Amino acid sequence: MKMWLLLITLAFPVxxxxxxxxxxxxxxxxxxxxxxxxxxxxxxxxxxxxPLDFNFENYKVSKFTGTKHTFKITDINEQELYIFKxxxxxxxxxxxxxxxxxxxxxxxxxxxxEEGIVVDVGPYLSMIDERSVGIAFYTNRPxxxxxxxxxxxxxxxxxxxxxxxxxxxxxxxGTYEYYVIVYDNRDTSKTxxxxxxxxxxxxxxxxxxxxTRGNGNNLNPVFYVDGVNEAIGREISKSLYQDSVDLIFxxxxxxxxxxxxxxxxxxxxxxxxxxxxxxxxxxxxMPIPGNHDMIAPVIENDTVRYDPPPPGSAEDLWxxxxxxxxxxxxxxxxxPPYKENVYYINIGNTSIYVxxxxxxxxxxKTRPNPSIRLADSxxxxxxxxxxxxxxxxxxxxxxxxxxxxxxGISGRGLRAPEVDTFANFLKEMGFGFYISGHDHMYAxxxxxxxxxxxxxxxxxxxxxxxxxxxxxSDILIHKYTKTFNYLIIEPTESGAIKITAKNxxxxxxxxxxxx
Numbered sequence: 001m002k003m004w005l006l007l008i009t010l011a012f013p014v015x016x017x018x019x020x021x022x023x024x025x026x027x028x029x030x031x032x033x034x035x036x037x038x039x040x041x042x043x044x045x046x047x048x049x050x051p052l053d054f055n056f057e058n059y060k061v062s063k064f065t066g067t068k069h070t071f072k073i074t075d076i077n078e079q080e081l082y083i084f085k086x087x088x089x090x091x092x093x094x095x096x097x098x099x100x101x102x103x104x105x106x107x108x109x110x111x112x113x114e115e116g117i118v119v120d121v122g123p124y125l126s127m128i129d130e131r132s133v134g135i136a137f138y139t140n141r142p143x144x145x146x147x148x149x150x151x152x153x154x155x156x157x158x159x160x161x162x163x164x165x166x167x168x169x170x171x172x173x174g175t176y177e178y179y180v181i182v183y184d185n186r187d188t189s190k191t192x193x194x195x196x197x198x199x200x201x202x203x204x205x206x207x208x209x210x211x212t213r214g215n216g217n218n219l220n221p222v223f224y225v226d227g228v229n230e231a232i233g234r235e236i237s238k239s240l241y242q243d244s245v246d247l248i249f250x251x252x253x254x255x256x257x258x259x260x261x262x263x264x265x266x267x268x269x270x271x272x273x274x275x276x277x278x279x280x281x282x283x284x285x286m287p288i289p290g291n292h293d294m295i296a297p298v299i300e301n302d303t304v305r306y307d308p309p310p311p312g313s314a315e316d317l318w319x320x321x322x323x324x325x326x327x328x329x330x331x332x333x334x335x336p337p338y339k340e341n342v343y344y345i346n347i348g349n350t351s352i353y354v355x356x357x358x359x360x361x362x363x364x365k366t367r368p369n370p371s372i373r374l375a376d377s378x379x380x381x382x383x384x385x386x387x388x389x390x391x392x393x394x395x396x397x398x399x400x401x402x403x404x405x406x407x408g409i410s411g412r413g414l415r416a417p418e419v420d421t422f423a424n425f426l427k428e429m430g431f432g433f434y435i436s437g438h439d440h441m442y443a444x445x446x447x448x449x450x451x452x453x454x455x456x457x458x459x460x461x462x463x464x465x466x467x468x469x470x471x472x473s474d475i476l477i478h479k480y481t482k483t484f485n486y487l488i489i490e491p492t493e494s495g496a497i498k499i500t501a502k503n504x505x506x507x508x509x510x511x512x513x514x515x
Contacts, residue, residue, distance in 0.1 A: 030071040032086050033067060037067055041088040045083060050192075051277075085102070099225070100225055116187045117140065125285065127345060135180075136322075209248075211457040238279055249288060249354075250287045255272055257294070288437075294307060309336075315341050329342060342354060350396070353383060374422050375422070396429075404436075405447050410467055427450065436453070437459075439455050441458060458484040487500065494513075499511070
């Protein structure tokens with residue numbers, strides 16, 4: 001084992017830190033710079049042998065209180081992949097912060113050590129249709145990239161970029177193995193080998209969970225990592241992977257948002273993707289926009305908080321980060337895009353529709369706002385047309401972020417004429433139920449027109465109690481649990497859809513069948 005020095009400098013805003021790696025001879029030193037005086041600074045790291053079984057087996061602790069913490073490390077090997085993470089208690093904000101996980105590879109050129117090129121985020125999977133998969137990833141510096149996938153061969157992108165994406169089409173049911181190579185004029189790196197499956201249409205199993213955003217007031221650093229509850233997001237992703245689902249939908253509020261900087265908003269999405277790793281490399285994830293996502297980035301003044309115009313809108317950033325079906329409606333000139341924010345995908349005998357209930361987010365601070373946000377009229381026309389075009393599919397599943405009847409916070413999600421109109425529209429379209437997030441709990445109820453409302457927003461955001469003032473004429477609650485949770489959806493041979501809600505221990509919270 002070679003002993004050498006690695007210098008890592010972490011420069012903040014308080015809630016965000018990114019390591020910078022440098023070397024000094026054969027001694028390893030890690031320097032953590034914080035914006036405010038901090039204490040209990042800790043650095044953890046470990047080698048990534050098996051992505052499904054990695055851990056931070058090594059750690060260093062600084063007992064110094066100040067803005068600069070120094071650690072010495074002597075046990076890192078050249079060309080191996082490592083994950084680094086730091087945490088500290090900020091004595092000004094009184095919050096214990098943690099950084100994202102950062103992938104690092106030490107490399108020697110001649111007699112000098114330097115940072116090697118690596119895939120730092122991902123690879124992460126999505127689906128474009130039931131026979132096409134999207135594969136994307138970020139690198140630690142601009143690179144060229146190659147994708148190798150069994151049965152399909154090699155794909156290459158020779159443009160030096162920090163983010164690459166590939167779409168692999170015409171896949172048949174079965175298991176595929178793939179890996180990525182990234183390279184520049186100084187280095188080349190290969191990822192681990194990953195596998196994903198294209199399911200038999202008759203046996204498709206879908207996972208759902210929502211609201212993975214973090215809580216900045218929680219003193220546990222793993223519950224707030226750049227806007228994301230990393231610990232719970234990873235645990236649910238692992239549970240769904242172990243339940244052998246074929247596809248995972250995330251019901252919005254992936255991140256905290258509220259940042260006016262598009263760069264930091266993108267870092268929060270990276271934090272979400274890292275929280276779902278490595279499972280997001282094995283199972284396609286399909287995010288759904290939520291209100292926090294649609295204020296990432298955001299512009300604020302004394303009277304209003306609003307979505308920046310294109311090309312810097314929250315919807316534009318969403319499209320940049322994720323690869324999703326582009327079958328949504330066309331936006332009017334000058335408006336944020338609907339593409340990849342609103343979409344459908346047909347899997348087996350099921351059509352799954354995704355709406356953006358927080359499109360072009362605007363919040364007025366000086367006058368009352370609607371208690372609920374609904375998919376706008378253009379999305380409704382698109383949904384009507386899409387359902388008509390997909391009428392050969394036996395099952396319909398509808399997903400959006402904000403429930404029609406709010407369950408968790410007083411004054412939010414109240415019944416109104418526009419809610420009645422939208423609910424009746426959904427029933428006319430043949431939907432018997434819809435699934436939403438936003439209220440941090442698990443709940444199932446029947447709303448005023450007979451539609452079943454299912455809320456699964458237990459992905460890591462602070463949990464809510466059920467409102468006491470709910471009217472039985474608005475919604476009849478059948479099941480409520482204040483816990484982190486996720487869903488599994490399975491079409492049955494009898495023509496129904498079976499939905500099972502589970503907690504983090506895998507215990508069944510609710511199980512029922514619906515049309």
